[in-house]
Amino acid sequence: METLIINGNEKQFPDALPDTLADLIEQLEVESKTIIAEVDGRIVECDNFGKTKVTNGQKIELVRFMGGG
Amino acid sequence: MEKLCIADRQFDSRLLVGTGKFASNQIMSQAIEAAGSEIVTVALRRVDIENPDDDMLAHIDRDKYLLLPNTSGARDADEAVRLSKLARAATGIKWVKLEVTPDPYYLLPDPIETLKAAEILVNEGFIVLPYINADPILAKKLEDVGTATVMPLASPIGSNQGLKTRAALEIIIEQANVPVVVDAGLGLPSHAAEAMEIGADAVLVNTAIAIAAEPVQMAIAFKKAVQAGRLAYLAGAAAQSKQANASSPLTGFLRND
Numbered sequence: 232m233e234t235l236i237i238n239g240n241e242k243q244f245p246d247a248l249p250d251t252l253a254d255l256i257e258q259l260e261v262e263s264k265t266i267i268a269e270v271d272g273r274i275v276e277c278d279n280f281g282k283t284k285v286t287n288g289q290k291i292e293l294v295r296f297m298g299g300g
Numbered sequence: 301m302e303k304l305c306i307a308d309r310q311f312d313s314r315l316l317v318g319t320g321k322f323a324s325n326q327i328m329s330q331a332i333e334a335a336g337s338e339i340v341t342v343a344l345r346r347v348d349i350e351n352p353d354d355d356m357l358a359h360i361d362r363d364k365y366l367l368l369p370n371t372s373g374a375r376d377a378d379e380a381v382r383l384s385k386l387a388r389a390a391t392g393i394k395w396v397k398l399e400v401t402p403d404p405y406y407l408l409p410d411p412i413e414t415l416k417a418a419e420i421l422v423n424e425g426f427i428v429l430p431y432i433n434a435d436p437i438l439a440k441k442l443e444d445v446g447t448a449t450v451m452p453l454a455s456p457i458g459s460n461q462g463l464k465t466r467a468a469l470e471i472i473i474e475q476a477n478v479p480v481v482v483d484a485g486l487g488l489p490s491h492a493a494e495a496m497e498i499g500a501d502a503v504l505v506n507t508a509i510a511i512a513a514e515p516v517q518m519a520i521a522f523k524k525a526v527q528a529g530r531l532a533y534l535a536g537a538a539a540q541s542k543q544a545n546a547s548s549p550l551t552g553f554l555r556n557d
Contacts, residue, residue, distance in 0.1 A: 238346040259349055262355055266390075267344075292346065295345070295355065295357075296369065297345045298510075299319060299341055
């Protein structure tokens with residue numbers, strides 16, 4: 232089974248991995264316009280989510296702004 | 301009143317506000333408006349995949365407020381640089397409030413890692429506003445590497461203790477060639493006024509407004525205090541003395557002795 236490490240947690244994909252980062256984010260039901268991703272330590276801007284292929288075992292960080300001082 | 305200049309930007313307001321700890325995004329947004337702020341800080345965190353809630357950025361008018369991402373949570377220079385780059389990628393802006401706080405109890409900033417991160421970030425084109433302890437030597441070193449401000453703490457973050465570092469703040473203000481923004485620990489409008497009276501260029505307030513019973517009213521109170529403190533500084537304070545100095549004439553009393 233294929234897996235991704237998303238925000239530090241292993242997530243398994245019994246059927247198939249999403250094709251791109253945009254597909255993954257859609258599957259997770261996260262609003263994509265306001266998030267920023269890091270794939271294996273490389274920053275991916277939201278404009279490029281659709282062009283970024285997702286592969287087995289990748290470490291993906293999805294971050295966004297929260298209230299802070 | 302004259303404007304606050306940071307890097308290449310000018311601001312009318314000298315009150316920066318943080319967006320943490322508000323009961324709701326609506327109250328946060330109203331409080332920012334009431335404070336009259338033009339710079340608001342935000343933090344970058346992992347999305348809660350199981351429970352992705354309301355996006356707070358939707359409640360901040362980016363045309364009206366300069367978003368100042370912080371690097372809170374960073375424990376060393378590398379983490380702070382990573383967070384800064386993520387924030388820049390997310391917002392397209394290169395301003396960052398640099399925070400490196402390895403100690404979870406007092407959240408005191410690490411001077412060595414902060415200086416290291418500041419140097420890297422300035423070289424990469426960031427406009428860096430570093431959160432520091434009230435250390436005049438560190439403040440000068442940060443200024444020398446090209447930070448846009450220094451942001452010394454009044455007392456530990458969220459502690460509401462006021463200006464515990466006043467003597468050191470006065471030295472920093474005296475020596476600085478970049479704006480001094482007193483950050484952290486300002487619990488009351490009078491604390492903010494005091495910081496402005498001693499010549500701080502601006503202050504940053506979050507907790508004291510966010511967790512007040514009426515955050516919008518408290519935001520107004522801080523706005524007025526910052527303006528009052530600035531005016532008092534510009535007006536030039538009268539000197540203190542140990543003995544009394546009569547305000548009324550010491551002649552013409554209604555007696556004959």
